[in-house]
Amino acid sequence: MITGEKVNLCSRNQADLIREAIWGSDEETNALDPMAGKIVNCLTFAIKTLDGKHIGTCGVYNFDARDGQIGIRIGDKEYWGKGYGTDAVSVLVNCCLTTLGIKRIWLKVLPTNARAIRCYEKCGFTRCGKMIYDGIEFVVMDRR
Numbered sequence: 670m671i672t673g674e675k676v677n678l679c680s681r682n683q684a685d686l687i688r689e690a691i692w693g694s695d696e697e698t699n700a701l702d703p704m705a706g707k708i709v710n711c712l713t714f715a716i717k718t719l720d721g722k723h724i725g726t727c728g729v730y731n732f733d734a735r736d737g738q739i740g741i742r743i744g745d746k747e748y749w750g751k752g753y754g755t756d757a758v759s760v761l762v763n764c765c766l767t768t769l770g771i772k773r774i775w776l777k778v779l780p781t782n783a784r785a786i787r788c789y790e791k792c793g794f795t796r797c798g799k800m801i802y803d804g805i806e807f808v809v810m811d812r813r
């Protein structure tokens with residue numbers, strides 16, 4: 670378990686996996702976070718509040734010592750816009766840089782997803798380009 674100021678990143682139990690599957694069918698969330706891209710390897714975590722409530726998922730994908738892609742989804746919408754995503758990304762980034770030794774962390778985000786972009790900027794990410802995946806244009810952001 671990795672502890673932040675508002676969340677812990679933990680391994681998932683069976684109930685967490687079922688909850689994630691239910692969140693996975695939410696149209697509003699899927700429109701903000703289209704699942705585009707091939708996954709070669711990944712290290713994923715449940716995001717839990719400090720009192721143990723499971724609110725989302727985050728992880729690092731397709732990583733090696735040089736770079737890795739991160740993703741996050743707060744599945745419980747009651748917890749959007751309250752600082753939980755920013756804390757989870759900060760903890761995840763710290764894990765990537767220190768524990769995993771990844772030099773560059775990057776992510777892709779829809780240009781219309783202003784909340785996510787602001788969250789990533791608060792965690793030190795800057796825009797570094799664009800990419801098109803499955804016909805969808807994404808902003809690419811990174812930090813080292």
Ligand SMILES: CC(C)(COP(=O)(O)OP(=O)(O)OC[C@H]1O[C@@H](n2cnc3c(N)ncnc32)[C@H](O)[C@@H]1OP(=O)(O)O)[C@@H](O)C(=O)NCCC(=O)NCCS
Nearest residue numbers: 701702742743749750751752753754755778783784785787
């Ligand atoms: C994106 C996500 C991880 C952000 O986490 P969060 O806990 O909701 O965000 P935070 O509260 O930590 O930070 C959001 C910031 O965006 C700002 N914000 C919210 N809506 C905004 C908008 N429409 N335009 C600009 N900024 C906005 C907030 O004010 C806050 O910034 P501030 O602290 O400077 O005031 C979360 O909302 C989520 O999982 N959303 C659904 C799935 C998704 O979009 N995943 C990311 C795919 S790339």
